[in-house]
Amino acid sequence: MKKAYDVLIIGGGVNGCSIAYQLAKRGCHTAVVEKSRVGAEASSAAAGMLGAQVEIKENGPFFDFARKSRNMFSELVPELEETSGIPVSYLRNGMLKVAQTDEEASHLLEMLDFQRKEGEQAEWRGPEALSVQEPNIKGEVKGALFIPGDGQVKAKELTQAYARGASLLGADFYEYTPVIGLIQEEGKVKGVSTPAGSFYSSQVVLAGGAWSDLITDHEIQIPPMVPVKGECLAVRPAKPVIKATVHAPDFYLVPKPDGSIIIGATEQKGRMDKQVSAGSVQNLLSKALRLVPGLQSAEWMESWSGVRPQTTDGMPYLGAASLEGLWMATGHYRNGILLSALTGKWIADLIDGTADNQEWIETFSPLRLKEGKGNLVETNH
Ligand SMILES: Cc1cc2nc3c(=O)[nH]c(=O)nc-3n(C[C@H](O)[C@H](O)[C@H](O)COP(=O)(O)OP(=O)(O)OC[C@H]3O[C@@H](n4cnc5c(N)ncnc54)[C@H](O)[C@@H]3O)c2cc1C
Incomplete structure (x- = not known):
């Protein structure tokens, strides 16, 4: 039987699944084609922070998009939990960005402004x-920026909730089905090919995370991805030691509602392997224990890693690609969980022709680099 859909989505990460959820809600016959399992990659490795203000240091379309996405969670989460039956542990516990030097403090004061x-x-x-708010933060701290509005979810659960919600609303999911090529005819996309056969649609969304540019086709220019591996670990203190998520310049601690604390994350550009090194664990732990010595007796839980999808200019690719009917939704780098809420809605709006924010269309266009507005590297890695 010919597998034909209104929209096909390549990649079942948090963004592919959020797009599927929004399209399914609109009655669109949608399928997600995933090379492994739903949420198998970066989306299950993330610490789950919704850090619009803590992550972005300057005003512009990206900050606008990020905070609008963050603000969607308070309505989206109850709806998604009810539709999917999967709790996502949404918490608006605030974030503290701590300064350990005078220079860092003056940067944070600029951010505050x-x-x-x-x-x-x-x-x-x-x-x-700070010591009144978080008495267990010790060491040389010059002050902190407190952001009450930034929150968190459990990233893996959020991804599963989008997927389950989409599925219950009629979307199909094909796992262990790698897309090996795009089917095209006269400059228009017609579907995708996989070892399990072809899937047909005149609308295809490429949401393959760091692997998006590996779907090569000499006739279509897929903008390059920059993979950035990140390692994380989790511990469980006997009693709570911090209430807010705590960010230092090169690590963070995210207290989860189940009592665990995620400590992350390393950044290794160009790496796509999943090994966690002893040195990375030691480095993350020693910085975390210096800042919060109360973690010394916390129980060791686990470590893991994932590959963040970066772009060459740091902005995600969200929009029409170089083939009619082909859309891209990738390159969310450190903020894919945060940006997933609005990514789903924005891509659904673009596909059904209701997207009306011209600044976002231009800023996030996957064609911006080709048009000379960025720094396009022509090769895939
Ligand atoms: C350690 C770490 C911590 C992080 N912490 C946070 C955080 O706190 N907050 C936050 O907002 N973000 C965080 N991130 C970033 C976030 O995880 C990513 O930006 C986000 O998960 C990207 O989602 P995605 O759906 O675009 O990609 P992915 O989750 O990587 O999903 C892409 C999917 O596409 C599939 N795929 C690829 N190629 C094909 C193909 N050819 N055929 C079929 N399927 C294919 C893959 O198997 C994969 O499942 C973190 C990342 C890491 C690594």
Whole structure:
């Protein structure tokens, strides 16, 4: 039987599944084609932070997109949990971005200024106020930026909830089905080919994370991806030691509602393997224990890694690609969980022709690099 759909999505990560959920909600006959299992890659490795304000340091379309996506979670989560039956542990517990040097403190004060000008909530905590709010943060701390509005979810559960919600609304999921090529005719996409046969649609969304540019085709230019491996670990203290998520310049601690704390994450550009090295674990743990010595007796739980999908200019690819009917939704780098809510809606809006934010269309266009607005590297890795 010919497998034909209104929309085909390549990749069952958090973004592919969020797009499937939004399309299925609109009654669109959708299928997700996934090379492994739903959520097998970066989306299950993430710490789950919804850090719109903590991650982005300047105003612009990306900050606008990120905070709108973050703000969607308070309505989206109850709807998604009810539709899918999967709890995603959404928590708006705030984030503290700590400064360990005077220079870092002055950067954070600049961020405070910019965020307040943009109408976002942000507060400064001097060392004393910080020790009242989080008495277990010790060591040389010059102060911290407190962002009450940034929250968190469990990333793996969020991905599964989007997928289950989409499936219950009628979307089909094909796991262990790698897409090996695009089917095209006269400059238009017609479907995808896989070892299990062809799937047909005049709308295909490429949401393959760091692997997106490995679907090669000499006639279509898929913009290059930059894989950035990240390692994380989790421990469980006997009693809670921190309430807010704590960010230092090169690591973070995310207290989860189940009592565990995720400590992350390394950044290794160009690496796509999943090994976790002893040195990375030691490095992350020793920095975390210096900042929060109360973690010394915490129980060791586990470590893992994943590959973040980066682009060459740091902005995601969200929009029409170089073949009619082909869309891209990838390159979310460190913020794919945060950006998933609006990515799903935005790509669904683009496909059904209701997308109306011209600035986002231009800024996130996968064709921007080709048009000379970025720094296109022509080769795949
Ligand atoms: C250690 C770590 C911590 C992170 N922490 C956070 C965080 O706290 N907050 C946050 O917002 N973000 C975080 N991120 C980033 C976030 O995980 C990613 O941005 C996000 O998961 C990307 O989602 P995706 O759906 O685009 O890609 P992926 O999750 O990588 O999914 C892509 C999917 O496409 C499939 N695929 C690829 N090629 C093909 C093909 N040819 N055929 C079929 N299927 C294919 C893959 O198997 C995969 O399942 C973190 C990442 C890491 C590694």
